[in-house]
Amino acid sequence: MLDGVSLAMDAGDAMLLTGPNGAGKSTLLRVLAGLRKPDSGRILWHGADAFEDRSMHARHIAYLGHQEALKPGLTLTENLSLFARGRPLAPALEAFELLELRELPARLLSAGQKRRAALARIVLADAALWLLDEPSLGLDARAVERLGEALALHRRTGGMVIATTHVPLPLPEAGALALPGAPLEAAIDGAWGAAGAWA
Incomplete structure (x- = not known):
């Protein structure tokens, strides 16, 4: 192929x-x-x-597939912290206008918000x-x-x-x-x- x-x-x-x-x-x-x-x-x-x-x-490498790789029971902050390796979350959250959603569990995010969160994870990967x-x-x-x-x-x-x-x-x-x-x-x-x- x-x-x-x-x-x-x-x-x-x-x-x-x-x-x-x-x-x-x-x-x-x-x-x-x-x-x-x-x-x-x-x-x-x-x-x-x-x-x-x-x-x-x-x-x-920072890889973004079709799945967002977010744990539904964790907040957005908790999810992104798993990938941050101690780096500050705020710049990545701000980049995709997610600051106001940072304490929401991932299961409550819309499809578009989850995609933005996945992109914030890519930024955090450095x-x-x-x-x-x-x-x-x-x-x-x-x-x-x-x-x-x-x-x-x-x-x-x-x-x-x-x-x-x-x-x-x-x-x-x-x-x-x-x-x-x-x-x-x-x-x-x-x-x-x-x-x-x-x-």
């Missing part, structure tokens, strides 16, 4: 993965995150094989590479704007982003990798202000 896929990224880069359902977008993100070993080929981080030391590789599977899923226009601000800040400070999407994302000057079945032109047009593509 992912035969022949090859990509490389530098600090500040962003890439959009596009393709029809079943093309392997989510699978590729899981492989890059070290959650699934590739049948062939290698994942390298600064020249080192990611699967030789998965725990070390995991320190560089990882170099963000792997985001449909990050705008369930977000309203204001939350997508906030997502764009977080993505821009991450890239300005040398972070990298790889995201799957079926809708436009606020990722200007993102590269594009169209998995089989997706025309490259559609991938480029899907990024707000995208200025080129590479694979």
Whole structure:
């Protein structure tokens, strides 16, 4: 399914993965995150094989899947504290306008609020590479704007982003990798202000 896929990224880069359902977008993100070993080929981080030391590789990665990974009985603050490693929560909460919800149990949050909480968790991870599977899923226009601000800040400070999407994302000057079945032109047009593509 992912035969022949090859990509490389530098600090500040962003890439959009596009393709029809079943093309392997989510699978590729899981492989890059070290959650699934590739049948062939290698994942390298600064020249080192990611699967030789998965725990070390995991320190560089923040992964957002379709599930929000929130414990329903814990408050938003308690949930995010599990990922914060002692870092202050306020900046991540503020980034996604969640401060007023911080003491609510996760089970009382709406779908959009849970998605914003999951994105706050990504910010808190302080990882170099963000792997985001449909990050705008369930977000309203204001939350997508906030997502764009977080993505821009991450890239300005040398972070990298790889995201799957079926809708436009606020990722200007993102590269594009169209998995089989997706025309490259559609991938480029899907990024707000995208200025080129590479694979």
